[in-house]
Amino acid sequence: MTTVAGVIEFKAKAGKGGDVAGLIAAALPHVxxxxxxxxxxxxxxxVDPDAVYLVDLFDDPAARQAHLEGKAAAQIFATVPPLLExxxxxxxxxxxxxxEI
Incomplete structure (x- = not known):
């Protein structure tokens, strides 16, 4: 089991949580x-539909860093920020x- 993880908290503007979640989910093909x-x-x-969380597990710290510098992160950070509070x-x-599942 890997122990390397990441969590990103996104706080959407009022009523935009679904849009933010959808834009983040659209990066799945890259992941x-x-x-x-x-x-x-x-x-x-x-509890708060405008709160969206991205939770990841990684093989090692290098994989986490590669993910943060990869295509999924680029897509998310190019599309989501205008909708954030x-x-x-x-x-x-x-x-x-x-x-274990």
Whole structure:
């Protein structure tokens, strides 16, 4: 199991959470071509529909850095910011506990 992760918080402008989630999800084809990214999730909050989270697992720190510099990130950061209330918050992270699917 990998322990290298990342979480990005996106706070959409009022009523734009669905649009933000859709634009982020549109980057999936690029992520599917990244061998070092085994898990990639786009989550939209049920409590705050304008809060969207991108959660990733990576094979190693180099794969995480490659992802942040890759085509998916470029697409997301080229299309999503005009719909955001604030700058995205990027959290490089480590997995503390994990249940295998």
């Amino acid at each position: 599917e071509n990244e061998p070092g990214t085994p898990l990639w999730l786009v989550l939209r909050s049920n 604030a700058e995205p918050i990027i959290h490089p992270a480590d997995v503390v506990a994990f249940k």
